[in-house]
Amino acid sequence: MKNNNNHPNKDKDNKDGKKSNRSEASIKSSPSRSTADKGLQAGGTLEELRVKYNENISGNLSSHSSGSRSGILSARSSIYVDLGQFLDFDDLLPMIGEFGLFQKLLFLFMIPFTFIAAFVYLGQIFMTLAPHNFYCLVPELSVVTDEAERKELSIPREEDGSFSHCLMYDANYTAIHFAFNRSIFLNSTWPTIPCKNGYVFDTVEMPFRTATMEFGWVCDSQYYATIAQMIFFLGSILGGLGYGRFADLCGRLSALVSSCFLALIGSLFTSITTNFAGFAATRLLVGASYDTCFTMIYILVLEYVGPKYRTFVANMSLAIFYAPFTMLMPWLALGFSYWRVFSAMCAIPICLSLLSFWLLPESARWLVSVGQIDNAVDLLKRVARRNNKSVPPVVFEHFKFSCQQFYKEELQGRSFTICSIFKKGRMARYMVLMILIWMAISLVYDGHVRAASVLDSHNVFVFFTIACATELPGNILVILTLDRFGRRWCAFVFTFLSGIFSLVAACMSKPKHMLGAALAGRFFANICYNIGLQWAAEVLPTVVRAQGVSFIHTMGYVSMLMSPPVVFLSQVSSSLMLIILGVLGLLGGILALFLPETLNHDLPQTLSDGAEFGREQRIWHGPCCGPGSKRVKRPQRLWHQGSSLRTISRDEFRSTKMHRVARIAPRKTHISSQDTLDTEKTIQTYTFEHAKN
Incomplete structure (x- = not known):
């Protein structure tokens, strides 16, 4: 990598015609360590520390030989580079606690929001149930x-x-x-x-009085319930697009609370509607809150959890919180016995979400992105105290300095859009594949969820509960297999199996056999849906990840618009409905093989990384055996430590100041003085070693 011309010492270094190389020795030097300790005790910003160290070393130039002078000049450059290495969120998390008391409390705070998500998503299914007799x-x-x-x-x-x-x-x-x-x-x-x-x-068969029964959405008007559910997903599309922008401008916590308030208002007004137009309008409001009312707390928790715990937290929150509430939902409907009471009473717990402004922390990453760096640092200090972690002030100063120099300028100067993904051929192919796969998976998953309400009309509440119970073992199976066999093969196998069992169910003549095979299809659909949630975020580069994932999810809602009509085909033939779900499952599984594996690979950061990601992989690439079983690391030319929001390509830098700091190439020279060698090594490591000690 060529040296950057903006480096202040470049002209002097070129006159000497010498290059420096960082020493790999691990020898301690008492004078150098003492200098480092004094600098740490003095405190101040990283820029002040850098000036102090440069002054200390410059003052010692006269007492060294010419060989030592060259070594110390090399050490000065090392100081500048090492203090310029930015402390990322992922670098700071191990110091303040990756899954301590703070994160565990956040994990428990997900409980009310999983109830809201289950009610918003499944509530309308029961409100519009159509009796058969x-x-x-x-x-x-x-x-x-x-x-x-x-x-x-x-x-x-x-x-x-x-x-x-x-x-x-x-x-x-x-x-x-x-x-x-x-x-x-x-x-x-x-x-x-x-x-x-x-x-x-027949009130014996259907003891729960639904909106379909009250408004007479049967016979020639039976399509009203289907249209109402399609309008719900139309609201989801609008809400997904609107809240994505709102969350960037006003914060994750504001988006979370406002979406829950929208669900509250929509549900309460649903309970007093008197015609289809009013019902559809209120379901549009509730649909706009769908996804955001849970996704924001989901993202918020994962941002504070260390990387090695994220797969566990992401799936266990769905397994032990969301799955039980989905199983409880039909019995709440049956207990209230009237759709208006069900809508109003289940909306009351949403009021608790309004307390989130006082109970939940804002995303520290978002605070940095809008320039509130001091608030972010104070919040991270609170995390460290709650986790009983002792972190020296200089570490937070280092992190604050990194944010001031990089994150704020980087995010404010960002010019990437969703169109940037399609400028690179390989990335564009991955994006199209992920859209198609996610649309197929979303339709298969939502189709199976809704099919549970029509496959067994005599025991709809019991069968729906059993179908929702498959969420729990499905999420546990994801945890056990995803980090062992990889995303590609797990997505292929489970999505393909969902399609196979759906087709098998369509061929069954006995109702019990059809129900059993359909439950197996639903079980595997749960798994592939959870895999898709994580996989898309790993394939896309960091600089376009948020926009890309949001767009993919929006396209998933577009496909979900077709889910109610597909389930409506059960009025003609249940086999026809299951055949469509089966074919889509097979298609989604086959397409999954054409995406790259992300397990044991450093995730792409830049557009250049995304254009090269997966190039060396072949169709039979597997992370559990063969070449894919070893972790593939990026070349050592990359200067960064963490994995959040970093870019290295000159074409992708927006901050000229950071470009000077980040793109320094150390000079190589022959170091003959042992004291200089010790000084260089000590300066390189003092920041983190002193923090640990």
């Missing part, structure tokens, strides 16, 4: 206590002998009402008409 209401025959007689007098039969759901006889029911012997009016040749006065529903 119903017939036309004839008010004139309400005096007839025998239901079988009422049906014989007013409802025609279908070809299979069952009573019609949507037709009634066009007869003089007033005469039948006052007739002494009603049996003489039995006549199957009477003309038929659609239901005029509503419907009578």
Whole structure:
């Protein structure tokens, strides 16, 4: 790597015609250590420390030989480089605690938000459940206590002998009402008409009164429930796009609380709607809060957790919090027995989320990105105290200096957009593949979730609970396999198996066999959905990761728009619905093989990294055996330590000041003085070793 012309000592160094090389020796020097300790005790900013060290070394030039002078000049350059190495969030986390008491409390704070996510996502499914046993209401025959007689007098039969759901006889029911012997009016040749006065529903089969039953969204109006669910996902698309921008401008905590408030208002107004237009409008509001009401706390917790704990925390939060609430949701609906009460009562716990402004911390990374570096440092100090970690003040000064010099300028000067991903051929191919895979996985997952409400109409609450119970072992299986066999093969195997079992279920003639195979398809759909959440964020480079993942998730919501119509096909044939889900599962699994493996690989940081990422991998590349089983590290030319928001390519730097500091290439020279060797090594390591001691 060529030296940067902006380095202040470059002209002098070029006159000497000498280059320096960092020593690999680990020898301690008492005079140098003493100098370092004095500098640490003095405190101050990193720039002040740098000046002090340069002055101390310059004062000793006269007492050294010419050989030593060259070595000390090399040491001066090393000081500048080492103090210029930026302390990243991922570098600081091990010092303040990667999964201490602070992170564990944050983990527990996810509980109410997982309930909100489960209610927002699944609540509408129960509000719009359509019963299978119903017939036309004839008010004139309400005096007839025998239901079988009422049906014989007013409802025609279908070809299979069952009573019609949507037709009634066009007869003089007033005469039948006052007739002494009603049996003489039995006549199957009477003309038929659609239901005029509503419907009578089987309350034994469906003890929960739904909006579908109240508004009569059956027969010719049965598509209203499907449209309402599609409007919900339309709101999710709008909310995902809007809240992504809102979170960058106002903070993660503001986005979290405001989205939960939107869910609260939408749910309360849902409970008082009187027609389809009002119901659809309120579900649009609730849909806009979907994803953000949980994703923000999900991201917030992961930002404070060390890298080695993130896979565990990400999946265990879904396994032990989200999965039980999804299993509880049908029984809450059944317990409240009325969709309006269900919507209002489940919205009340959302009020607790408004307390998050006082109970939850803001994202320290976001605080830095908007220039509130002092607040971020104070917050990280609080994390260290809560985790009972003793961190020297100079470490936080080092981190503050790094933020001032890099993060603020880097983020404010960022000019990357989603279009930047498509400027590199390999990255564009990965992006298209991830969009297609995520759309297939999202549709398969949501389709199986909704299919649980139509596959077993006689035991819908029991079967829905069993289907949601597959979330728990699915999340545990992800934890056990994802970091062992890698993302590619896990995504391929589990998505492919979901498709296989869906097709098997479609071919089953016995209902029990169909339900068993469909449950297996749902189980594997849970797993591949969780893998997709993590995989997309790892393939995209850091500088476009947030925008890219947001766009991929938005496209997933677009595909979810088609999920209610796919499930609606069960009205025609359950096999047809399962065939579509099965084919999509097979397609998504095959496409997963064309994405690169991220396990045992340093994740791409820049657009250049993204363009080269996965180039050396082949179709049979596996992280558990062969060449892929060893960690592949970046070339040593990279100067950075952490992994957050770093770039190295000259074309991708926005900060000229940071470009001077980061792009220094150490000069190589022959060091003949042992004292100078000790000085260089001590200066290189004092910042972190002193902090540890």
